[in-house]
Amino acid sequence: MTDPEVPEIVEPSARRTRRRSPKSCEQCRKRKLRCDRGLPCRPCKRSRGALQCSYSPDTTRGAASSSEAPRRASQSASNSEGQADVAVILDSLKFGRERFHTAGYQPPATGDQAKNSNGNNNTPDLFPRPQIRIGTLETDKTRLFGRAHWVHALAQFNLIEKLQFLGPSALSGLQEGMGSLCREVASRRSSLKHHRTLELNDPLPDLARTLPPKATCDQLLSNYWRFFEPLFRVLHRVSFEREYDSYWTGSTKPSTSFILKLSMALGLGAVVHRDLEESGRIRYLAKSWLYAVQWWLMGPMEKAARSLDGVQTFCLAVLLRQASSLGGASSISTDALMKLAMSVGLHLDPDGFSVYGPFERELRRRIWHTVLELTVMGSLDTTLPLLITSDDYNCGPPSNLSDTEIGSDSDDLPQAHPAARFTDSSIQLLLQKSLARRLYMVRKMNGIQKPLSYEETIELGKELKMQCHDIASFFHLRMSSTEGYDQDACEFHRKFLDSYLRRYILFLHRPFALQAGKDPRYHLARKTCLECCQIASSHSAGLNLPQKVTDEFCLMAIRGSGLFKGPLCQDVIIHLGLELVTQLEEERDLRMPGEPTAPPSSADPLIQMSRAGRQPLIDTLRHILGQLRHIIALGQPSCKRYFLLSAAMVHIEELEAGSSNPLPAAMAQLTKCLKDCSELLRLASADVCQPVADSDPAWSDEASPDWPDTFGLLGFDFDLLVG
Template identity: 30%
Template sequence: MVGVGMFMDILDTVEPLLQDANSRALFDLQKCKLLGKFIKTRRSPAWPTIPTHNLPPKDLADTLVGIYLRTFEACTRVFHIPTFKRDYEALWAARAPPDMAFVIQLKLVLAIAAPMYDDEFSLRASAIHWIYEAQTYISEPDFKARLSLPHLQTIILHFMAREVVGVEGGLIWISVGGLIRTAVYMGLHRDPVNLPMRSNFVCEMRRRLWNTILELALTTCMAAGAPPLLSLDDFDTSPPGNLDDEDLASPDPIAKPLNQPSQMSIALALRSMFPVRLAISEMLNGIGRHATYEETIRLETELRRQYKGISKTMQAFDGDSASLPNKFQTQALDFQFRRSLLALHTAFFVPALTQERYAFSRRVVVDTATQIWAAARPRSGLVLSHLRDSVSDDYVRLAKNGHGTLRQIALSAVLLLAGELKAQIKEDDSLGPVVLRRDFLDILDDAIEWQWETIEAGEVNTKGFLFLKLVKAQISGFMEGLSRDQFAPRYVRAAEEAEERCLAFLESQVGLEQEDLRADLQGINEMSVNSFPDFMDFDFSMNYPMAFDLDMTDPKAWLGGID
């Protein structure tokens, strides 16, 4: 990842320093890792986790269902909402045990909404339990009986829940391949007009689910930095109609013009950008492809053209319409646009620091990264106070509490902005004072606090917090004009302060009531630093410029989860 790569000099410097027996940072890091694993194990239920009909209180479930419907469901359509609401209310009124298939779907809906319920992610353990129940249910070897639209809905919800809650979310791209093949086997890749006659309702639901599967395939391959393994020639299913869910009750619904809002507006906007976003992924992640600058500019021009048309259409929507997209939905759409834009130009960010030819990419990366961070963290000072109401609380909580792409890209944006700040300092050769972007310095400080808040909300990986502290120490040293030898003690002090704070917090969460855990922690104190794996033995060289996911499956991707 380019953002991390710009700070490889920190890693090269810190590694030998922290191998010094006088430094506590390495010991504390190992303790944090042990405590993190213990916490994750304590959160995880037994396997297999047998599905039950147990649900949270209805008022809590009502709140979580409302969050899901106003956020994820509008962007990646899974349900026919009136049918879902009918079944949901019937579940609470029924005297007999409800259908387990629907209970599992409902629990996954609750899990997806859980990170957005409050600032502390207080429902994390419950969300993990619901996902484990769903995994057990899905794993039952009754394959043919599961070739149905409801089963596809369950699989899609399961993938979304795993990503946002952080249950092996980095492996979803692998599993999505099976989902695509299941959908193709069921004929969803063919438009219903080419298949035996079905009701308009079923035809639209098939189009909606295929549309969502396409979006999952694209976004997960971007997160994994992997080829999409899907092309426009692999399907002929038309986009869903611009219809509200109530319209599907009609025997022959008539789709609205695209300049009129509906419950499909966001999903259709994403679909309209799908071909160019797919082309971006193919260029950056495809085998044997080389991202030329000319092709980059061509794709960027097309992406901007598409997005500008979408924005213009949505800005003209009738403000009184009940189907008007809400703040979360428009922010999610904007994020997908900026994510693709950032991916296109990040590959040229470092060359742009020395080659004028790529100066445009440098400006695009800086502007786009700033916008991504401002949306995820509106209180950072980048957003005027009277405009902060335009940012969704759901979106902000998802960025902080969720383990999905939004949080990963937000952190990547900070690292790119820190890289720009470092470049500005090193480029200055004037006799006068160095003039820096104060907002970038504020972003870095705010990102450190943001990383700490993720730990307070239950994140057990402390390495991201540590790395940002080291980045801040380096940039502060450059600003103060430190000599090369003066950086070493500053790095050690920053590392020790970061890990000491993290260790104290994790110990308070665990309570150290386990005898074996206390013994293991004491054992770390008695170990030689030479018995630890190299602290900075991490490979940051990524072949995929698109691969912003800090939770990569490679165990060397140390900013990701500790598994």
């Protein structure tokens, strides 16, 4: 190659590295805001002052040439109102091919498509259209259209591009003439919709007045940040606390969504509040707060909730219902939450949308994985089919960053920390490692198609056991560190994650464990289920009612439902009871035919070993039984577990005594327990200082279809009693 050819090679590279002309308006550039390139742009229209939206002469934006920017800036005062009205109407009607495709999620264009979208043509853009407008779906129509939606067919009309032949002057006149008509149609449409809307009474019209004093709110909110937010990432702490401080100082008027999110966070903080009396009062108020949230989410204001704030509020409401035993079918709530999250595009990778800044992209990833976790949890508890697969989303996991490292004004996210470095997102990332496998497991366990084979069950169980080992190692390193971590919060999170994952292992092996008595091939499943229940029940050691409870995990077990019952959950109680009964029946079957049914001699070493092995399980169940009675006395009408365990313990004692018919003794014990509970509930109802938070008799525990004979035990319908 000769020397004269060298400049021809270098010159294109120089052109590629040349700084591009700015596309934002001058006002947005000065204030460092994201400009949507409208005329006037949205940030300028929403500013407190009447900002004049103008573009510099060298600005190239949309499809407009740079020479037209000053002319359109000078005309903005005369026709901006009409242009804005028409643009909003046409934008809401989704006329235009580009808007349809971007609303259905389209990655940023490259190559020739990017060149065309950058405005390298001479067609004036009187209807400004940014490359990706998915962000406006949360504040405008708040809908995300799938590929089969009719709006994509309507897009083929390509109305905007077909009107371009009229020219700029004709289109400008058309907009000015349509401006008043657009406003008139919008006004009449709004009036008609309001007339046809059923007027409902807000269950809590002034929720802010029911919030406790600031000192109490500070303590409850601190409980939420310490114990719940690290598990389920919903809020950005720095941003929320800034809004929280502004609320108490009265510098700004709080938004409705903020008050609702705050009330849900306070309710969750009350779940682990050590003062039982104050916790009861707050949780009693939380029921009213929850009604207000549900009215906002599902009532006449449903459209306002179709946003990122709405998803956050919904997540907190689902958590509060479960953690505070406020009733309701969790599967219905989580399915509705999933649909809401997908309607605002949380299931899509936010990197594909240029309208989102780094902070919002990270926030959307956190919230989406929280929605996934709550959905899988709800399906596991109710044993109903899971309605989502890993093929339905492509949103990646969040970064290992703390809240103080990112903010709404961040231009770029910092480099994510290694997995070994603890941040505010570390626990969510720990759960995320096994999320795909757990999602697959729940679909197979609760589906009606081909179930999991025994071999596949063993492999999946091994994976979850390794995950439990990793969690134990993670918290051991953290609690032994010299950095001064919150020991109570670490212990709470360790117990919660361990109980949560072992619940999957229990449900995974339980169908085979129930067959182990007849088929010895399933002995490993029986052994695995027993280990899971023993480990889960060991977390009840910190529960010693009526003494003051200082273990937050046990406090949640007292007040929670489903997964949040922890060591007091019905699955653990039933399986430990069945294991003891099975061992005693197997011991009885070893006797020779015709041998008396009296208890075997204690001199037999095998009998001594068997009794010694059973005694820790019996002691654990007796401890749980006593704690369940005290919980009822506190005003928690959770009776089903108490009745089942009382009857089971008498059944076990009768078998150990050599009885061949333990049914009469179990029935007598059940009658005694009914009288005892009736008196306890009467005293709890009369005590005005202990409000009954769970007074609805229609609430019941999660279904357990794998135990068909248990709920029919002794011929009594235990579903009448709240679990």
